[in-house]
Amino acid sequence: ELLLTTAEPLIEPKHKCSHNWTQIFVHSAAKTSGKYYDRRTATRDTWASEALKHHMRVTFVLAYHKNPDSNESQEIQRNITTESEKYGDILQFGFVDAYYNLTLKAISLLNWVSKQCLVNDYVIKTDDDIVVNTERLRQRIDKKAFKSGITGYMAKGVDTKPPRNANSNWYMPSDVYPLDRYPPYLLGAAYVMSTDIIDKLYRFAMNASILPVLRIDDLYLTGFVSQTAGIDRYDDQEFPNHGSDVSQVCDVNVCRLYDYVSYHGCHTGNNVRHLWNSWKNTTINSCLPYEHSVSELYLTKDEPLIQPKHKCSHNWTQIFVHSAAKSSGKYYDRRTATRDTWASEALKHHMKRNITTESDKYGDILEFGFVDAYYNLTFKAISLLNWISKECLVNDYVIKTDDDIVVNTERLRQRKYKMAFKSGITGDMYRGSARRDKDGRNYIPYDVYPNNNSISYTFGYFQIISTDIIDNMYKTIIIDNDDAVLKVEDFYMTGVITHRANLPVHNDPGEYDLVLDIGCGSGNITQTIGDILKVKQIYGIDVDKEMIGFATQNHCKPYIQYFAQDFGADWDVLAPELRALEGKVDLIF
Missing domain, CATH: 3.90.550 (Spore Coat Polysaccharide Biosynthesis Protein SpsA; Chain A)
Known part of the structure; x- marks a missing residue:
């Protein structure tokens, strides 16, 4: 089965990886209707669209729908081809798209990235029920906040114990893995990989003689393979995982999204749109509390x-x-x-x-x-x-x-x-x-x-x-x-x-002037040019041409009027007024 991951993709994205663009790979399913297609559309309409502003591109990673010879699969494949031609954002591999083939999809992506995307410092892998704060992600990438290795949300609590119930999606037979605890691994909803580890991760993943290929993709790649290969993994609380309770996850205080790189758990396109639109109707100031956390x-x-x-x-x-x-x-x-x-x-x-x-x-x-x-x-x-x-x-x-x-x-x-x-x-x-x-x-x-x-x-x-x-x-x-x-x-x-x-x-009395919205001769404070010599600074300065004229006509010289309005000081206007005072005051400005 591993040899399937070395095959050329059926469809590749229109835009290849380039140095100035960060790639986000979203694992989706080969469906052209229903929730998976709706999630892709919602992603394109929301955070993937905004990602472009931050020099990031989203690519959806698919495999083939069920039996390639069936009429249904052939119709779906034609629709996927049409979708790809329209958006240019699909990477499709040639094996069957199924939950237990997620590991093959992840390894195939490693192989493709190793050939196409090592011009980038990082690539990001996510699921399709994710909202990504692309502005925050770009900030952290630009300041090189991610180290060499894989960064995401480290499995904790029940996620670290092998489920022995055969009905569970994550069932782990004791003859495959007999220990009571998994090695440290990152949950697969979203994680960042530095590209310097891609080749090594791929080589170790392909060596089934060293390690059996498990069908739980995040546990296998970021846990067993990374540990065997000596690849570092980092727990990061900005990649939270909230499980699968949609009512709990998507009816969230959207202000929390400012603190996250990714937010996981909105399982329908409408949920994604609702969460995104609710968040974008806030401002960071309206969301911030009155104190900072430690x-x-x-x-x-x-x-x-x-x-x-x-x-x-x-x-x-x-x-x-x-x-x-x-x-x-x-x-x-x-x-x-x-x-x-x-x-x-x-x-x-x-x-x-x-x-x-x-x-x-x-x-x-x-x-x-x-x-x-x-x-x-x-x-x-x-x-x-x-x-x-x-x-x-x-x-x-x-x-x-x-x-x-x-x-x-x-x-x-x-x-x-x-x-x-x-x-x-x-x-x-x-x-x-x-x-x-x-x-x-x-x-x-x-x-x-x-x-x-x-x-x-x-x-x-x-x-x-x-x-x-x-x-x-x-x-x-x-x-x-x-x-x-x-x-x-x-x-x-x-x-x-x-x-x-x-x-x-x-x-330091007398050395500062806080000047707010005052008028020459109005009974409020007025400021002489000579006073400029006596202070270290004047605050709230905005020279208004009409007010200088008003001051001149009303014999306010050598008064000059300052305002704390939107800044827009017209220095060409101010300079003649100052030059008119030459010889009258020892002016240095």
């Missing part, structure tokens, strides 16, 4: 996806600008405006900045491997602490800002030379307790953080951190932390953690 913290230990071109050095102060992983729209515009303005001038004062994206062009990016979302800002801050502790302790201070900031880098350098910053965190301090307003995005539920005492913390838009406290802060969060990790970043990092670690937080 297990999530381990994401902050991972190596960055991208690191900046210039490493930290003693003579250069680092300014880390928190931005969002978007390559168009306001976040990209903010980074470009920052590069064109104060970040460019920062180089004169021996400073440089790290932002996120456009790494090849600018070399100023530090990117971490988790989802970029507002409620993951705490992750980003903790990951930055970890990176700084390894790369940037040669500096006395590091500066963290948001991306809607203008920094007076000369003023910052002057104060640093004067040793004006103390050990600890310096910034625009606020003293207050946890926010309990349920409609606010800084809401912290009482059951997550019951402490109502006021604590001092600095607003997150601009902070100066002395590097002598970095290790202590990181250790307090990762090692000594038995409490919830809050998603309100500035309150948690510079308030809760510094208080717990007994680290100083300093107010």
